[in-house]
Amino acid sequence: MKYCWLVLTGLLSLNLLWALPEDVTQVSGVKFIGNSRIKSKHLKQIINIQNKSLFANQSFDRRVIKLDAISIKNYYLTKGFLDVAVIDSFTINDGNADIFFRIQEGKQYFLNTINLSGNSTLTDKQIISIFKLKENKPYNPVAIQVNRSELNEAYHEKSKLFLETKTSQLVTDSVIVNFEIQEGPDVYINKIYVDGMIENLDSNVIFRELDFKVGDKYVKSNIDASQRKLMEIGIFSMAAITPVKNITNDTTVNLVIELRELNRxxxxxxxxxxxxxxxxxxxxxxxxxxxxxxxxxxxxxxxxxxxxxxxxxxxxxxxxxxxxxxxxxxxxxxxxxxxxxxxxxxxxxxxxxxxxxxxxxxxxxxxxxxxxxxxxxxxxxxxxxxxxxxxxxxxxxxxxxxxxxxxxxxxxxxxxxxxxxxxxxxxxxxxxxxxxxxxxxxxxxxxxxxxxxxxxxxxxxxxxxxxxxxxxxxxxxxxxxxxxxxxxxxxxxxxxxxxxxxxxxxxxxxxxxxxxxxxxxxxxxxxxxxxxxxxxxxxxxxxxxxxxxxxxxxxxxxxxxxxxxxxxxxxxxxxxxxxxxxxxxxxxxxxxxxxxxxxxx
Missing domain, CATH: 2.40.160.50 (membrane protein fhac: a member of the omp85/tpsb transporter family)
Structure with a gap:
């Protein structure tokens, strides 16, 4: 077992070697005040500031504390505490800082009803699943913002490139969420342009890798697959395909393929x-x-x-x-x-x-x-x-x-x-x-x-x-x-x-x-x-x-x-x-x- 002691001694030695100078203020402890609905051990897992331990010292940083306060608030919002307030403070004594997060939890709101209008391409069930919302469960407004891009991608896969959505919420004893969706027309590919074409390279090398052509519907998975295939050729450091709206026709886009060559x-x-x-x-x-x-x-x-x-x-x-x-x-x-x-x-x-x-x-x-x-x-x-x-x-x-x-x-x-x-x-x-x-x-x-x-x-x-x-x-x-x-x-x-x-x-x-x-x-x-x-x-x-x-x-x-x-x-x-x-x-x-x-x- 001598190897066990060698490894343990090495860890302790490294900890001493990497210890910060004594004149740098260290975080001594982190305390949560006012949290009755969410346990402190769960809050500790979402913040960057940690308690001092045998193996870890952490220097005091006011910016990190502010960011942690925002993380705590967002975590409470995901659990339905819409009125939560988080106030951070600290005390410093003899080079040690004690961090305090005072939390006013407020009422926990539950989702009552989800109303959708304007959607025909995706069903209500599909959209609700994308936003990960459930009725009679704690209302999570953060999920709506986080998953909005996933909704856009789902519609882009259905050729609905110019989607517009509006979200509103009515908060009483519970929450009613309204989604107003304007899907827009199906979008088709008008023209394809290549920026960064390599000299002496047959253009067919590029176009044969594309899973779309002029006149096809815009389908995001085809765009992504084409980008991957262009990179697999092994001669480009970048291959990006970007849709540009056709100003003369709101049902078409032009695709710009931007290429950057690796050293030959x-x-x-x-x-x-x-x-x-x-x-x-x-x-x-x-x-x-x-x-x-x-x-x-x-x-x-x-x-x-x-x-x-x-x-x-x-x-x-x-x-x-x-x-x-x-x-x-x-x-x-x-x-x-x-x-x-x-x-x-x-x-x-x-x-x-x-x-x-x-x-x-x-x-x-x-x-x-x-x-x-x-x-x-x-x-x-x-x-x-x-x-x-x-x-x-x-x-x-x-x-x-x-x-x-x-x-x-x-x-x-x-x-x-x-x-x-x-x-x-x-x-x-x-x-x-x-x-x-x-x-x-x-x-x-x-x-x-x-x-x-x-x-x-x-x-x-x-x-x-x-x-x-x-x-x-x-x-x-x-x-x-x-x-x-x-x-x-x-x-x-x-x-x-x-x-x-x-x-x-x-x-x-x-x-x-x-x-x-x-x-x-x-x-x-x-x-x-x-x-x-x-x-x-x-x-x-x-x-x-x-x-x-x-x-x-x-x-x-x-x-x-x-x-x-x-x-x-x-x-x-x-x-x-x-x-x-x-x-x-x-x-x-x-x-x-x-x-x-x-x-x-």
Whole structure:
């Protein structure tokens, strides 16, 4: 447990180092006076000023207090307290400030009736649902203002671009809300203009990405999809489509497509902690690395992109701390043979050492053809046809392995933030078919699927959970000969990306706990609570478990091995950097430290 004390001591030391000078007034406490209908603990979650604590000092700022008073008032308004008044004050003694919010709650009003007039395109039920109003519930005037833009978008989807709405409320013992809607005519597209057209670029490259044409009705989803497709070409830094009212006809608009070009050719480089895939059966691990890439975004004045990229990375995971060098050549285009099929053709070469490999290197090279269907910015369906050769002649005189595979990868990402998720969920599935009609040395199928969810439990606190399940079919025992010296295609657990109480890949081992052992079936469960500490530092406590087996009948909750632990995170623009300490449930003295980049999921 000495690592626990080291981490705790480090946190306390950082807190002392970052403490503000003594002559700066600190917030000592925050007190709410007069709130009888809403508890103080709920009000504390919506303000920025917080009580002084072991890990956090906050400097006194009069502007922040004023903003917090406004936040408290708006919160009361959402609960139906239309007459609420919030008065802020403070006292300062010996460099410590006590903050007071005096609240006159007033009467809580309930919504009696909602009256709508003038709407024919959207029903009363649809409009009321957009505004999130319910009769006989506390009246929330803030919701009307906040959701007005959503109403506009709903009408824009129905070609009603010149919508006008008036809202009035009659307040007595309860509230009656009146909505007067003037939908206006259906709006059509008159002309399309392009601003920022690139020299020597065929205009068809732009117009073929549009989901609309002159004479069509204006439909917002078509506009949004066209903007996304223009950005996917990869040659623009900005693509905006703006409707401009036609002054000679109130039923038409002109669309202006504004484009800004990226540098056609450039050399890009980056470095730091990155996530790398080391083997098929192992979740991506953190690595120190850097890459250099040369890009031509308009090969032969077309919309095709060419990229040549080299990467050098050293995983920080125990047993995998060997350099991995990769060179990729990638040619991509959104259109093939007149059809919009986003396609990538790439060749690759990689030199690496496998888990605890002391001598020699394994060389992996090949090419792949990939297609991707984007559902939104972070959701997609991807297919990959890959040929690859693993050359291990410099190690144990093993023969080369030729893999030919087809895979389908699907991801539905509904999390609110890709780096710091606090709400939503992510669904993911990968199916791999190796060999068979494609040929190669081996034939088997593999499926890996899972879900991860995020739930806010209080201000800046998040409960995160993940379940992953995977199976391999038609695996031949002869394939095991190459498993732990070359491929690692089975499922493995352990390390900073799966189960932090176990050494990387060594959830199961052979040969007196020296060689990792993979299996054909994997079940992985993770739960975390993530919370802020001070400044850029955060904390997490976790419970996680897993099972590896070769028979589906063996999968059971009672067979899961559990681990738990805690960690600290450092927020960065590229995502959190974390230091975790985990131990096995049945072996409390078996703790391990893990360094990782990004949250584990």
């Amino acid at each position: 050719r450039e050399i890009l480089s980056s470095g730091g902690l990155i996530a790398v895939t080391v083997n098929e059966g192992v979740d991506p691990v953190s690595a120190l690395g850097g890459d250099v890439a040369w890009k031509d975004r308009r090969v032969f004045n077309s919309a095709a992109n060419l990229e040549i990229k080299s990467l050098l990375a050293i995983p920080v995971e125990t047993g995998l701390q060997y350099p991995r060098a990769t060179v990729d050549v990638l040619l991509s285009n959104q259109w093939i043979l007149g059809l919009r099929i986003p396609t990538e053709l790439s060749g690759f070469f990689q030199s690496f050492r496998n888990y605890e490999q002391k001598k020699g290197f394994i060389f992996r090279y090949g090419f792949q053809l990939a297609n991707i269907l984007r559902l939104d910015d972070r959701s997609y369906l991807r297919t990959i046809l890959r040929w690859e050769l693993f050359d291990a002649k410099k190690r144990d005189d093993k023969n080369d392995i030729e893999n030919r595979s087809f895979r389908i990868i699907g991801r539905l990402d509904k999390a609110n933030n890709p780096l710091y998720p606090s709400r939503g969920y992510v669904l993911f599935t990968e199916f791999i078919s190796v060999g068979g009609l494609l040929g190669g040395n081996r034939t088997y199928q593999k499926i890996d699927t899972g879900i991860q969810g995020y739930l806010p439990i209080r201000k800046d606190w998040t409960m995160a959970s993940r379940i992953k399940y995977g199976m391999i079919f038609d695996w031949d025992e002869d394939y095991d000969e190459y498993e732990t010296i070359l491929l690692y295609d089975k499922f493995y657990l352990g390390g900073s990306s799966s189960l932090r109480a176990w050494e990387a890949l060594k959830f199961l081992t052979d040969n007196d706990e020296d060689t990792p052992r993979g299996e054909l079936i994997r079940l992985l469960l993770n739960w975390e609570i993530r919370f802020p500490i001070v400044w850029l530092l955060g904390g997490e406590i976790f419970l996680e478990g897993g099972q590896l087996t070769d028979k589906i009948n063996n999968v059971a909750l009672k067979s899961i091995q559990w681990g738990r632990g805690f960690g600290v995170t450092l927020a960065s623009p590229l995502g959190p950097i974390r230091l975790d300490y985990g131990w096995k449930e049945d072996k409390p003295g078996s703790g391990r430290l893990n360094l990782g980049f990004l949250y584990i999921f």
